Amino acid sequence: MSEERYLILAEGHFGPExxxxxxxxxxxxxxxxxxxIDSRLAGKTAQDVLGFGGAIxxxxxxxxxxxxxxxxxxxxxxxxxxxxxxxxxxxxRLAIESGLSIxxxxxxxxxxxxxxxxLAAKHGVEIRDLRRPPNDLPVSTGxxxxxxxxxVLTVGTDCNIGxxxxxxxxxxxxxxxxxxxxxxxxxxTGILIEGxxxxxxxxxxxxxxxxxxRLTLQAAEGNDVVLVEGQGSLVxxxxxxxxxxxLHGSMxxxxxxxxxxxxxCPYNRYNVYSWxxxxxxxxxIRIYESAIAPLRESKVIAICLNTWDLSDEEARAEIARTxxxxxxxxxxxxxxxxAPVVAAILEGMERKRASLATREVASAAL
Amino acid sequence: MSEERYLILAEGHFGPExxxxxxxxxxxxxxxxxxxIDSRLAGKTAQDVLGFGGAIxxxxxxxxxxxxxxxxxxxxxxxxxxxxxxxxxxxxRLAIESGLSIxxxxxxxxxxxxxxxxLAAKHGVEIRDLRRPPNDLPVSTGxxxxxxxxxVLTVGTDCNIGxxxxxxxxxxxxxxxxxxxxxxxxxxTGILIEGxxxxxxxxxxxxxxxxxxRLTLQAAEGNDVVLVEGQGSLVxxxxxxxxxxxLHGSMxxxxxxxxxxxxxCPYNRYNVYSWxxxxxxxxxIRIYESAIAPLRESKVIAICLNTWDLSDEEARAEIARTxxxxxxxxxxxxxxxxAPVVAAILEGMERKRASLATREVASAAL
Numbered sequence: 001m002s003e004e005r006y007l008i009l010a011e012g013h014f015g016p017e018x019x020x021x022x023x024x025x026x027x028x029x030x031x032x033x034x035x036x037i038d039s040r041l042a043g044k045t046a047q048d049v050l051g052f053g054g055a056i057x058x059x060x061x062x063x064x065x066x067x068x069x070x071x072x073x074x075x076x077x078x079x080x081x082x083x084x085x086x087x088x089x090x091x092x093r094l095a096i097e098s099g100l101s102i103x104x105x106x107x108x109x110x111x112x113x114x115x116x117x118x119l120a121a122k123h124g125v126e127i128r129d130l131r132r133p134p135n136d137l138p139v140s141t142g143x144x145x146x147x148x149x150x151x152v153l154t155v156g157t158d159c160n161i162g163x164x165x166x167x168x169x170x171x172x173x174x175x176x177x178x179x180x181x182x183x184x185x186x187x188x189t190g191i192l193i194e195g196x197x198x199x200x201x202x203x204x205x206x207x208x209x210x211x212x213x214r215l216t217l218q219a220a221e222g223n224d225v226v227l228v229e230g231q232g233s234l235v236x237x238x239x240x241x242x243x244x245x246x247l248h249g250s251m252x253x254x255x256x257x258x259x260x261x262x263x264x265c266p267y268n269r270y271n272v273y274s275w276x277x278x279x280x281x282x283x284x285i286r287i288y289e290s291a292i293a294p295l296r297e298s299k300v301i302a303i304c305l306n307t308w309d310l311s312d313e314e315a316r317a318e319i320a321r322t323x324x325x326x327x328x329x330x331x332x333x334x335x336x337x338x339a340p341v342v343a344a345i346l347e348g349m350e351r352k353r354a355s356l357a358t359r360e361v362a363s364a365a366l
Numbered sequence: 367m368s369e370e371r372y373l374i375l376a377e378g379h380f381g382p383e384x385x386x387x388x389x390x391x392x393x394x395x396x397x398x399x400x401x402x403i404d405s406r407l408a409g410k411t412a413q414d415v416l417g418f419g420g421a422i423x424x425x426x427x428x429x430x431x432x433x434x435x436x437x438x439x440x441x442x443x444x445x446x447x448x449x450x451x452x453x454x455x456x457x458x459r460l461a462i463e464s465g466l467s468i469x470x471x472x473x474x475x476x477x478x479x480x481x482x483x484x485l486a487a488k489h490g491v492e493i494r495d496l497r498r499p500p501n502d503l504p505v506s507t508g509x510x511x512x513x514x515x516x517x518v519l520t521v522g523t524d525c526n527i528g529x530x531x532x533x534x535x536x537x538x539x540x541x542x543x544x545x546x547x548x549x550x551x552x553x554x555t556g557i558l559i560e561g562x563x564x565x566x567x568x569x570x571x572x573x574x575x576x577x578x579x580r581l582t583l584q585a586a587e588g589n590d591v592v593l594v595e596g597q598g599s600l601v602x603x604x605x606x607x608x609x610x611x612x613l614h615g616s617m618x619x620x621x622x623x624x625x626x627x628x629x630x631c632p633y634n635r636y637n638v639y640s641w642x643x644x645x646x647x648x649x650x651i652r653i654y655e656s657a658i659a660p661l662r663e664s665k666v667i668a669i670c671l672n673t674w675d676l677s678d679e680e681a682r683a684e685i686a687r688t689x690x691x692x693x694x695x696x697x698x699x700x701x702x703x704x705a706p707v708v709a710a711i712l713e714g715m716e717r718k719r720a721s722l723a724t725r726e727v728a729s730a731a732l
Contacts, residue, residue: 209606
């Protein structure tokens with residue numbers, strides 16, 4: 001897998017807000033992306049379309065993409081329904097026949113499609129469904145609260161708002177400072193980037209917490225800090241169940257809240273939630289802290305804003321305003337220095353370490 | 367299905383708190399239960415073991431059970447792991463070879479077991495997995511809030527506390543009074559009793575809300591009241607995600623809170639949650655009302671207590687105390703008259719009807 005080079009299928013959809021998995025792959029694995037297919041934008045670069053990604057070319061179709069030497073096709077679009085659209089088949093067939101593996105984060109598993117799996121077997125290539133969950137998940141027990149590592153869950157005012165990105169930026173910043181930090185990937189994109197994880201939105205509902213618990217325990221091994229990738233939001237009418245299960249399974253010591261100042265109602269590609277207004281940042285903090293309070297105390301200790309659609313001046317003003325209103329360190333960890341949020345996490349880690357040491361001394365004295 | 371007669375497999379576990387599906391089948395479908403298998407209790411009746419169920423006999427094994435003329439074997443126990451225990455196979459094989467259908471609410475689907483499904487095909491019997499979800503579920507959109515029917519979700523201070531039973535008792539009482547009431551079954555036992563429904567704890571996590579929404583819309587057809595069967599609890603460390611998804615998908619006009627006064631910590635067969643104390647009834651009401659508040663206003667309008675383990679005097683005292691503390695109509699709808707809670711629901715239905723009529727007049731006047 002370490003040598004995989006991806007051609008991204010994003011036909012008709014490549015853009016800053018429409019191709020989440022593709023865009024994160026471009027941000028975090030740029031050296032492994034050879035090209036993006038979207039005939040509407042052929043000739044442009046990822047940088048032109050997204051504002052990052054450098055010279056990665058956008059090409060008109062599979063034939064042209066193959067010239068860039070990919071080893072895998074990464075499916076970067078999702079169909080409206082829960083089935084494989086027939087007009088995707090020619091591209092997938094051609095990819096497999098050209099010896100490419102298929103990597104997909106879709107809810108339906110491409111590996112279960114008889115035509116594609118038969119073709120893949122014939123050509124000796126793999127179909128890797130990032131969202132296929134393990135089949136031996138437990139119900140969560142709450143034991144992630146007992147970890148020595150300091151565990152932090154990124155939570156959000158909405159889905160698709162930057163929780164994974166914030167987590168990865170914080171992880172990279174902490175690694176640079178020498179902190180031993182684990183990242184628990186809970187969604188298809190995080191799994192693609194990290195190489196391991198469980199898509200908690202794809203597990204059987206009774207095991208959301210169990211999946212989160214297992215991931216958190218695993219990410220803690222040998223690390224002093226665990227960053228758990230958040231999903232959805234506690235007030236998202238479609239995805240809130242996943243969010244609460246993830247919160248109660250990971251039992252974080254603290255939370256980092258992610259927010260996009262321009263967001264007004266819960267995200268949906270087809271805008272079905274325009275009847276609802278998102279609660280304020282302060283109200284959202286109260287909602288998350290209350291939701292875990294009966295199980296353990298856990299506070300939002302910092303805020304990450306997603307300001308990609310604001311000017312530099314607007315972004316700085318939003319950060320200052322949020323900091324003033326909440327009293328919490330705030331930054332946009334993509335656009336600016338993640339240091340204020342990193343500092344809050346490291347302070348929390350030190351406090352936990354001191355408290356565990358005190359408890360050990362106390363129990364030794366008994 | 368209407369003529370099915372069940373033999374219940376409850377070997378080693380038959381009891382008031384250990385065999386939930388079996389016990390509910392005995393309570394609500396007693397005429398269809400021919401016998402219960404549990405060699406420890408052979409010779410007793412369901413009445414002896416549960417305090418209800420009359421003369422339904424407990425028998426020592428499959429051979430004896432078959433003498434009572436069942437058409438189906440209902441699996442009334444669950445193994446600790448997520449797999450079919452090998453020592454269950456002889457009983458299941460014998461049942462199938464004797465021409466019985468198999469009905470199961472387990473998370474793993476017996477119909478997917480090659481040996482059993484092959485044997486079932488050979489003997490022309492059906493394996494019905496009550497928890498197998500539809501494969502075309504949507505993400506919830508919130509549209510259940512727009513129904514004309516008055517929708518009520520039973521919620522709980524814990525799982526396994528009587529939410530389904532309360533809902534069925536309320537439904538029966540309302541039917542007797544001539545109210546058109548639909549019941550949306552969300553768990554394997556409710557599905558067995560009602561003959562339709564979706565086990566929301568068994569769907570892919572992203573679709574919990576979508577399953578709840580679909581069920582609520584379907585149960586509303588031709589009815590004035592919908593009772594949605596609740597699952598889990600918002601503070602249960604294992605199942606809270608299912609509960610929140612169900613709340614946000616069903617978007618109820620009101621909630622009825624179910625509580626067992628003797629319960630101290632979240633339920634688990636192996637007591638893994640003894641580290642946690644359940645919040646009080648009043649605090650739990652606040653938690654549910656807050657959890658739906660960002661989406662719509664919905665209040666807890668009545669309380670159902672599960673007092674099976676209390677004396678009559680204790681039970682009446684708990685009901686009076688709860689009513690005094692919360693100001694809400696309270697009863698044990700199994701042990702006593704469900705009328706106070708039914709009255710609260712019918713009042714809510716009338717208020718909603720009046721408000722919809724006012725809105726129509728207002729929009730006609732524009």
